[in-house]
Amino acid sequence: MPEFVRACLRVIRKSRRSPAKIYVGLLLRVAERAFSIAPYFLAWYWLLDMPPFAAATSDHFSWAVPAVILVVLLLGQMAFSYFSQMNSFLGSYDLTLSYRERLIDHLRQLPLGIFARQRVGQLSSVMTDDVKRLEDVFTHLTAELLAAVSVPVLFAICLIWVDWRLALALLITWPLALFALNAANRIFLTLGRGKQLAVQETSGLIVEFISGLRTLRLFGRAHVWIGRLDQRFAQIRQVSMGAEAWGGGSVQAYRAVLELGLLLLLLVAGWLAGDEDLTPATWLLFVLVSYKVLDPLLDAAAYLVELRAMLQGEARLQRLLDTPVLREGARTEPPQHFSVAYRQVSFAYDSKLILQDIDFEVPQGTVTAIVGPSGAGKSSLLHLLARFDDPQSGTIYLGGTDLNAWRSDSLYRYFGFVFQDVQLFEGSILDNVRIGRDGASDREVIDACSRAGCDSFVQNLPEGYATRIGENGQQLSGGERQRLSIARAILRDAPVLLLDEATASVDAQSQHDIEQALACLSEGKTVLMVAHRLNAVRHADQILVLDQGRVHEKGTHQELLKHDGLYAELWRRQEVEIHVEACGDATN
Ligand SMILES: Nc1ncnc2c1ncn2[C@@H]1O[C@H](COP(=O)(O)OP(=O)(O)OP(=O)(O)O)[C@@H](O)[C@H]1O
Numbered sequence: 222m223p224e225f226v227r228a229c230l231r232v233i234r235k236s237r238r239s240p241a242k243i244y245v246g247l248l249l250r251v252a253e254r255a256f257s258i259a260p261y262f263l264a265w266y267w268l269l270d271m272p273p274f275a276a277a278t279s280d281h282f283s284w285a286v287p288a289v290i291l292v293v294l295l296l297g298q299m300a301f302s303y304f305s306q307m308n309s310f311l312g313s314y315d316l317t318l319s320y321r322e323r324l325i326d327h328l329r330q331l332p333l334g335i336f337a338r339q340r341v342g343q344l345s346s347v348m349t350d351d352v353k354r355l356e357d358v359f360t361h362l363t364a365e366l367l368a369a370v371s372v373p374v375l376f377a378i379c380l381i382w383v384d385w386r387l388a389l390a391l392l393i394t395w396p397l398a399l400f401a402l403n404a405a406n407r408i409f410l411t412l413g414r415g416k417q418l419a420v421q422e423t424s425g426l427i428v429e430f431i432s433g434l435r436t437l438r439l440f441g442r443a444h445v446w447i448g449r450l451d452q453r454f455a456q457i458r459q460v461s462m463g464a465e466a467w468g469g470g471s472v473q474a475y476r477a478v479l480e481l482g483l484l485l486l487l488l489v490a491g492w493l494a495g496d497e498d499l500t501p502a503t504w505l506l507f508v509l510v511s512y513k514v515l516d517p518l519l520d521a522a523a524y525l526v527e528l529r530a531m532l533q534g535e536a537r538l539q540r541l542l543d544t545p546v547l548r549e550g551a552r553t554e555p556p557q558h559f560s561v562a563y564r565q566v567s568f569a570y571d572s573k574l575i576l577q578d579i580d581f582e583v584p585q586g587t588v589t590a591i592v593g594p595s596g597a598g599k600s601s602l603l604h605l606l607a608r609f610d611d612p613q614s615g616t617i618y619l620g621g622t623d624l625n626a627w628r629s630d631s632l633y634r635y636f637g638f639v640f641q642d643v644q645l646f647e648g649s650i651l652d653n654v655r656i657g658r659d660g661a662s663d664r665e666v667i668d669a670c671s672r673a674g675c676d677s678f679v680q681n682l683p684e685g686y687a688t689r690i691g692e693n694g695q696q697l698s699g700g701e702r703q704r705l706s707i708a709r710a711i712l713r714d715a716p717v718l719l720l721d722e723a724t725a726s727v728d729a730q731s732q733h734d735i736e737q738a739l740a741c742l743s744e745g746k747t748v749l750m751v752a753h754r755l756n757a758v759r760h761a762d763q764i765l766v767l768d769q770g771r772v773h774e775k776g777t778h779q780e781l782l783k784h785d786g787l788y789a790e791l792w793r794r795q796e797v798e799i800h801v802e803a804c805g806d807a808t809n
Pocket residue numbers: 337338570573575593594595596597598599600601602
């Protein structure tokens with residue numbers, strides 16, 4: 222079975238919709254094409270009985286019957302065309318809608334870590350462009366392809382019945398043409414993959430170039446990137462020329478071989494000229510329909526381009542659908558308590574081991590801080606609790622129950638988050654903070670914002686808390702975004718708090734205010750926080766010092782200083798930095 226048909230069947234299966242309408246549409250399309258070729262044979266049959274082709278008199282010859290048949294054929298053709306299109310369109314839109322819903326549902330169930338690893342641009346291009354291509358294939362291309370194949374086949378059967386010798390001359394080149402078409406397809410597929418890869422990589426480079434242009438220009442490095450881009454463009458040009466030269470050559474060979482059939486037809490007709498069986502009407506029929514037979518086959522080559530794009534898109538969609546979803550448990554009821562425990566947890570990104578044998582406990586209502594050098598695995602450790610990914614071995618418990626036992630939406634009800642990467646949405650400040658707790662009143666939202674230190678910047682916005690902040694909050698600074706994220710967590714008031722660099726991008730005064738708000742919010746809650754500034758965590762009930770994916774030290778601030786290990790060293794280093802900064806400020 223051709224790959225194209227297999228891909229279509231896969232999409233139909235995944236969409237879980239009945240393809241009946243699409244099949245009816247295709248069948249009607251074939252019927253329409255059959256009706257469109259019938260008049261040629263009717264005319265031939267008619268001519269056989271008509272002077273000067275036959276010796277019959279005009280008395281014998283009847284105009285009425287063929288005329289009625291012609292009208293029926295025309296009306297039938299129009300009806301089939303209308304109903305075929307209607308069925309194909311309705312069936313295809315229904316099917317692709319369901320396929321899209323299936324994709325969205327699958328995306329919703331993927332581990333959150335996937336979205337950090339995959340480029341959002343790539344994902345959205347798969348979800349929009351590739352699905353649109355599938356839609357086009359089902360609404361137009363399948364019908365056109367079927368017509369391109371069915372019309373010549375129907376014609377061929379009829380022509381063989383009329384005169385097998387002339388038909389053979391016309392059709393004998395078809396197997397050779399198919400061979401050339403297949404070769405063209407293979408060449409385009411192989412070289413097309415290389416081209417696609419080169420184009421994708423270059424697009425990524427262009428996006429990086431544009432977004433990093435400010436830094437590149439400030440450091441005088443823009444020319445280096447332009448050089449790299451030029452190399453990529455040259456590579457795309459070379460790959461594209463190769464595909465066109467080889468693939469395009471094969472397509473031309475396919476067309477030439479098909480048209481060779483016309484030449485053979487003329488030669489055989491000349492050779493059979495004296496033959497009594499070959500009537501002028503039959504000869505006329507072959508002359509008239511020979512191009513009609515070949516035209517759809519010549520068009521078929523053009524559909525290959527769309528077909529290949531569809532196949533590549535379908536493969537990407539299939540890869541997305543094959544990505545394993547987050548394992549969901551059935552539990553919805555709350556845990557008995559809100560302690561957290563990691564037991565022998567190890568985690569790797571692909572084959573890169575990030576965390577090894579992590580084992581610790583955060584008793585309910587206490588604060589555990591995670592510190593350590595950059596790249597030690599602090600954020601990864603925190604993200605495992607939010608089930609961004611599942612560990613490869615070991616178990617994480619909430620209230621003594623394995624996290625995997627819960628349905629993820631139930632589990633997230635017990636967590637409040639403040640992460641480095643704050644996601645905001647087009648809408649007002651109130652709308653954005655209300656994501657923390659659906660149904661919270663404006664008063665509650667504004668209170669949460671005030672406690673997170675948002676008042677100072679919100680009062681300068683034109684419409685205060687009702688100000689719309691644009692897509693992903695482009696109008697706000699990093700620190701302002703962070704404060705809105707804290708307001709969300711305050712509003713959520715969940716028993717377990719996950720904080721990752723909550724005060725990373727705010728000034729000293731705001732830092733102080735936010736730390737106070739967080740201290741107040743954290744009261745009585747189970748808190749896991751990642752921090753770089755050790756000052757912010759010295760009052761934590763427990764500090765985990767992570768190094769190269771392992772818990773290197775564990776204890777309170779005083780215990781760790783006394784231990785005089787990695788933590789003590791980090792602490793001393795930070796003290797020196799603070800001192801240097803203070804001296805710098807004083808001299809300024
Ligand atoms: N999505 C990812 N795919 C592959 N490797 C990753 C991914 N995210 C992080 N890593 C790697 O995992 C390791 C730990 O990263 P992580 O962000 O957890 O460290 P961290 O201690 O929080 O670092 P930092 O303090 O700099 O934020 C790093 O070596 C990082 O390169």
